[in-house]
Amino acid sequence: MMVVMMAALLSYPSSIVRCADPDPLQDFDVASSLVLRNIFANATVSKSDGGVRAIVEPKHLGVQSHQGVSIARYLIEPCGMDPPHTHPRATELITLLAGGPLLVGFVDSSIGQLRSSFLQANDVAMLPRGLMHFMQNIGNTTASIFSVFNSQNPGLLVSSVGLFRLPIEVVAGAMNQSPKVVKHINKTMLPI
Numbered sequence: 001m002m003v004v005m006m007a008a009l010l011s012y013p014s015s016i017v018r019c020a021d022p023d024p025l026q027d028f029d030v031a032s033s034l035v036l037r038n039i040f041a042n043a044t045v046s047k048s049d050g051g052v053r054a055i056v057e058p059k060h061l062g063v064q065s066h067q068g069v070s071i072a073r074y075l076i077e078p079c080g081m082d083p084p085h086t087h088p089r090a091t092e093l094i095t096l097l098a099g100g101p102l103l104v105g106f107v108d109s110s111i112g113q114l115r116s117s118f119l120q121a122n123d124v125a126m127l128p129r130g131l132m133h134f135m136q137n138i139g140n141t142t143a144s145i146f147s148v149f150n151s152q153n154p155g156l157l158v159s160s161v162g163l164f165r166l167p168i169e170v171v172a173g174a175m176n177q178s179p180k181v182v183k184h185i186n187k188t189m190l191p192i
């Protein structure tokens, strides 16, 4: 089982805390293209055994002037997975264009309940802002996926990476394991 990797999204150019993306300051950026052709040639693409993920930053779409949207395009091979992660600033609307089926799910913040389902081609799922989610291609053909985010800077934290950035004693305590076990897990995790 392999993991697809996400590239860094555009960093937010302000230290001011906001609860939403800012309003546009101009109609569009005249220097940007209207159409993004051949998306895997133009977006930030990362490849692995599990698939290809292309992240399209606002600057690729002529929305540099704060249009408050971004997209992602994924190709995930059979058994490939987009590992559990969060986007702190955006809800994700994910559409399975072809292939799959795709198992998608998130954990809610009430009692940590898993809500998951299978997407067939042309099905859409909503992954709420800030909630940990994942997707896995459980079919025999490459899953072709398109996602829209309601922020030009959704942010990304891969959950396993975030957890293991904490002090080892904290991780060990949280998992009720010895530091030795934590160290072993940390060392043997797949790179993302």
Ligand SMILES: *[C@@H]1O[C@H](CO)[C@@H](O)[C@H](O)[C@H]1NC(C)=O
Pocket: 033, 035, 036, 037, 038, 041, 042
């Ligand atoms: C996409 O990439 C190709 C090759 O690098 C480039 O010629 C073309 O201008 C790019 N298109 C857009 C819309 O950015």
Ligand SMILES: *[C@@H]1O[C@H](CO)[C@@H](O)[C@H](O)[C@H]1NC(C)=O
Pocket: 100, 101, 138, 139, 140
């Ligand atoms: C994938 O292929 C296997 C083996 O041929 C088959 O049993 C299974 O039903 C297929 N799965 C899907 C989702 O088509």
Ligand SMILES: *[C@@H]1O[C@H](CO)[C@@H](O)[C@H](O)[C@H]1NC(C)=O
Pocket: 164, 165, 166, 167, 168, 171, 182, 183, 186, 187
């Ligand atoms: C896990 O490994 C990373 C990378 O080597 C390291 O930065 C981090 O401190 C480790 N975490 C724990 C809990 O040992």
